[in-house]
Amino acid sequence: MAENNNKIKRILVAQPAPAIIEKSPFYDLANRYDLEVDYNPLIKVIGVSSKEFRSQRVTILDHTAVIFTSRTTIDSFFHICEEARITIPETMKYMCSTESIALYLQKYIVYRKRKISFADGSFTGLIELIVKHKDERMLLALSEPHKPEIPTALQRLKINYTPIILARTVATDITAEILKGYDMLLLYSPWDVKAICEKLSADEMPTIATFGEGTLKVAAESGIAVKANAPTPEAPSLAKAVDIYIKNVRSGKEVSDVEFAADERKEEFLRTQQNKLAKKSRARKRQ
Numbered sequence: 001m002a003e004n005n006n007k008i009k010r011i012l013v014a015q016p017a018p019a020i021i022e023k024s025p026f027y028d029l030a031n032r033y034d035l036e037v038d039y040n041p042l043i044k045v046i047g048v049s050s051k052e053f054r055s056q057r058v059t060i061l062d063h064t065a066v067i068f069t070s071r072t073t074i075d076s077f078f079h080i081c082e083e084a085r086i087t088i089p090e091t092m093k094y095m096c097s098t099e100s101i102a103l104y105l106q107k108y109i110v111y112r113k114r115k116i117s118f119a120d121g122s123f124t125g126l127i128e129l130i131v132k133h134k135d136e137r138m139l140l141a142l143s144e145p146h147k148p149e150i151p152t153a154l155q156r157l158k159i160n161y162t163p164i165i166l167a168r169t170v171a172t173d174i175t176a177e178i179l180k181g182y183d184m185l186l187l188y189s190p191w192d193v194k195a196i197c198e199k200l201s202a203d204e205m206p207t208i209a210t211f212g213e214g215t216l217k218v219a220a221e222s223g224i225a226v227k228a229n230a231p232t233p234e235a236p237s238l239a240k241a242v243d244i245y246i247k248n249v250r251s252g253k254e255v256s257d258v259e260f261a262a263d264e265r266k267e268e269f270l271r272t273q274q275n276k277l278a279k280k281s282r283a284r285k286r287q
Helices: 025-033 050-055 071-083 099-107 123-132 149-156 176-180 190-197 213-221 238-250 264-286
Strands: 010-013 036-039 043-047 065-068 093-096 116-118 138-144 161-171 184-187 207-211 226-230
Touching (some): 010 025, 025 238, 050 161, 065 071, 071 099, 071 138, 093 123, 099 116, 123 149, 123 264, 213 226
Parallel strands (some): 065 138, 093 116, 184 207
Antiparallel strands (some): 043 161
């Protein structure tokens, strides 16, 4: 897509609209650059049916802890338990990727810190939390499709866990014509990328901005030119990344495509965790 001083006028944020639009960083961005900013998810996550759950042959009560990374999987988990008349024991522990997801559990259970713990939203934070509870028999609640990095990490660390698909990601009914009406699309997940690839050819793509390493990776693999990406040291949020992009374009600067580079820090982190667990295992054997 050609870049010029007036090209970016309409932006689609592929997320639900915030409760208070004025508090969104995109509200300030719209005022600063005279933009029209719309919110419209490209995907939605729905819980699996009881039949789909049963087909996985997973016995929930064989586990002592559940790992949650989304509210949808929490809803699906307790809905399945209710339909199957499974009574979750008071001793069940819950590990969540963020505090907000942990607090969402109050919809279904009494919140007690001794059985509910949460990480800071990062991959490393969640893995460190899981490792602290490595003696539990864990159930990993997943959506389909899902990023493989958490299951892969748990396998490498020899964590006793069972994956279970509790939700599925499907495309919304937004049309190609609507997407083509925007000058820039802000994508937040690999499935956002796949959703637009099903509806638009590479030549029809508006300017693309992505959030997250996985989203950028899939965009690069799909042959999509990405012009803004977050988080980075310069742009911790996608709003900041878009701000920088528009500022550069309007000042006449040429903006190169963002190149994907795997984060080597994750690999180093996993090696460190493996070494720690191996040392603890050897220490226990000597006792």
